[in-house]
Ligand SMILES: O=C(O)C1=C[C@@H](OP(=O)(O)O)[C@@H](O)[C@H](O)C1
């Protein structure tokens with residue numbers, strides 16, 4: 001297997017990091033644009049594989065669409081197929097075939113689509129036959145498995161003849177991603193009403209809008225780690241805005257406690273080192289993609305960290321809790337579930353004279369979360385091309401910052 005060897009680089013150069021554009025915003029803008037009849041000139045779409053796959057599949061006339069390992073692409077195209085012209089089969093990697101989709105399938109069935117699972121019930125691959133007669137406008141969806149099911153249904157809602165009255169059941173995970181969906185829909189002319197657990201959308205037409213995708217805050221988080229861990233650092237991240245639609249802007253406040261100050265400028269944010277807390281407590285329900293970033297930084301800085309809201313991590317690109325536990329152990333760090341869904345990170349972080357090899361488990365965030373440890377010692381990352389899913393320029397940007 002291919003590897004990348006990051007040499008020990010305690011000092012970072014004062015550089016500007018270009019960052020990729022957000023794949024979450026890009027994939028929503030692309031679906032919305034497809035639903036409007038491609039009226040808009042979208043700007044700064046992401047080079048992430050998940051977005052490039054979305055672009056390719058939206059242009060495809062094949063019956064079978066292979067989303068590879070892209071969750072949003074799978075869920076959003078499944079919903080889009082329910083308001084399309086012809087039946088579609090949606091499939092993906094072996095891991096994608098283990099990621100659930102039943103809640104979305106059931107919602108589309110209630111609306112009148114025909115959904116057939118071609119492998120295991122409730123998982124891809126699945127065949128979707130479009131809605132002919134909308135059966136109801138009133139549906140319920142569980143909110144604590146993946147917000148992507150909810151975003152997917154919301155984006156097609158204005159195109160349903162009777163609109164949609166969606167009741168969310170139970171706890172709502174990844175809530176800012178649902179808000180991002182509604183906020184982006186608003187920019188393209190769609191009114192919605194979200195009160196408590198109910199979201200209402202009347203039948204409406206999407207307008208055109210020259211949407212400019214912001215840089216990716218999830219990708220930015222790894223640069224916060226670099227600054228938190230380096231001896232000396234001042235880095236500017238380009239294309240990030242203080243008022244963002246992305247919930248992962250939460251990294252600003254989290255990292256403020258972990259030793260990184262953010263100063264917003266017109267075209268990005270400047271990161272500098274500040275003193276850090278010794279004990280922190282974070283809930284990742286709203287920002288699950290930041291969990292690995294934070295766990296690794298707390299481990300390396302020996303900051304005691306209590307982590308909650310990790311429920312959705314087990315059904316992402318890999319079981320991220322299991323993967324984190326295994327790789328952190330290589331540095332004598334324990335991540336332990338001390339009560340149901342409460343994890344404590346206790347660190348006796350130990351450096352090693354020889355480079356430590358990190359397994360990435362087909363998960364871009366495992367590679368990117370552990371890479372900043374090269375500020376402390378040599379690190380070997382296995383299967384480095386995993387980063388292409390969200391941040392193809394990651395290793396090039398590291399070269400810029402470390403000179404290696
Ligand atoms: O809607 C989105 O763009 C996303 C929602 C989140 O997934 P879940 O809703 O499954 O937590 C997040 O983890 C993923 O990277 C992107």
Ligand SMILES: C=C(OP(=O)(O)O)C(=O)O
Nearest residue numbers: 069070071072289316317
């Ligand atoms: C979970 C992620 O993506 P997705 O669910 O869209 O595959 C991610 O990018 O961390």
